[in-house]
Amino acid sequence: MRRLLLVTAAAVIAGAVARAPAQDANAPFFRGKQINFIVGSSAGGGYDIYARLLARHMSKYIPGNPIIVASNMPGAASNTAAAYIYNVAPKDGTVIGALQTAAVLDPLFGDPARTKHDASKFIYLGSATIDYYICIARADAAVKSFKDVLTRELIIGASQPGTSTRDFPALLNSMVGAKFRIVSGYPGTREITLAIEKGEVQGLCGFSWSSMSAQQPDWLKSGFIRILAQEHDKGHPAINKMGVPLTVDFAKSADNRRIMGLIYSSETFGRPYMMPPGVPTERVVLLRKAFMETLRDKDLVAEAQSIGLDLDPISGEELQALAEKIYATPAHIVEQAKQAVVYKGP
Numbered sequence: 001m002r003r004l005l006l007v008t009a010a011a012v013i014a015g016a017v018a019r020a021p022a023q024d025a026n027a028p029f030f031r032g033k034q035i036n037f038i039v040g041s042s043a044g045g046g047y048d049i050y051a052r053l054l055a056r057h058m059s060k061y062i063p064g065n066p067i068i069v070a071s072n073m074p075g076a077a078s079n080t081a082a083a084y085i086y087n088v089a090p091k092d093g094t095v096i097g098a099l100q101t102a103a104v105l106d107p108l109f110g111d112p113a114r115t116k117h118d119a120s121k122f123i124y125l126g127s128a129t130i131d132y133y134i135c136i137a138r139a140d141a142a143v144k145s146f147k148d149v150l151t152r153e154l155i156i157g158a159s160q161p162g163t164s165t166r167d168f169p170a171l172l173n174s175m176v177g178a179k180f181r182i183v184s185g186y187p188g189t190r191e192i193t194l195a196i197e198k199g200e201v202q203g204l205c206g207f208s209w210s211s212m213s214a215q216q217p218d219w220l221k222s223g224f225i226r227i228l229a230q231e232h233d234k235g236h237p238a239i240n241k242m243g244v245p246l247t248v249d250f251a252k253s254a255d256n257r258r259i260m261g262l263i264y265s266s267e268t269f270g271r272p273y274m275m276p277p278g279v280p281t282e283r284v285v286l287l288r289k290a291f292m293e294t295l296r297d298k299d300l301v302a303e304a305q306s307i308g309l310d311l312d313p314i315s316g317e318e319l320q321a322l323a324e325k326i327y328a329t330p331a332h333i334v335e336q337a338k339q340a341v342v343y344k345g346p
Helices: 002-023 046-061 076-087 102-109 164-175 189-198 209-215 218-222 237-241 254-264 281-294 298-306 316-326 331-340
Strands: 034-039 067-072 095-098 123-127 133-138 154-157 180-183 203-208 225-231 272-275
Touching (some): 046 209, 102 316, 164 254, 164 331, 203 225, 272 281, 281 316
Parallel strands (some): 034 095
């Protein structure tokens, strides 16, 4: 019996040893390395908050436990960072982009002055959550509901063309007849929310519900702002319960609603993380697995809850398939959507 136990124990140990190299095949590569998260927007905004949260926890799920550092490369609605990742960054798994969804859709619209990358060829690790964008206004603004903005002008802050804060209200002017006066050029949502507090502008569209919850948790509770509408085809469960309408329900035609749906499809990407094409397959598999495990980590989940961040992870495989579907959109629909986000002032 004793001999049988020893043989059995030896077999178990041998099996574990045999499995270890397979599980940690990339440990020699990542050990002592640094993985760089390139955040394509300014510090303090929603994308930055998510990226730094992931950076604090993801190393423990990567064999070799590399150091993970997040740094910011804002510019051109994340297209500057996208071009760097696609064309310059090492294709070995040590550079990961945390980019705004504009960097996913902009190449589809064929603006060579803004895009130097092919978003359909990125390797997607996954997304931290689905985004739900909203339009908000200061409670003291003359506009009290989304119906009001169809007849009254509302001055809102925005970043540059290509970002949700600029393109989504422009889309609403085109597709539903809204009267948003857009003041663009702010670096990111942090700067726009400061402008709202100062009274420089009266509101903001294309603002992520999760970003508002993290950056300005007291705005809604205190009554400082009101939510005018949801820029999503289904809406967030919690916001639906508040009775906040969907902008697609104000579309002037079925074609307009279809165009809005294409633009809003970027919200499924939420907070996407991607690498350049050419990263070895075995590292892609490992990093995708580590990404999803990190977002289920109890410490990360607790930290996200404490700062009001939504977590609704989407796998890299799902995002890869969605990117392929979006880039298969018929050219005439793409052209209509491209024209729909051209800003036409009230």
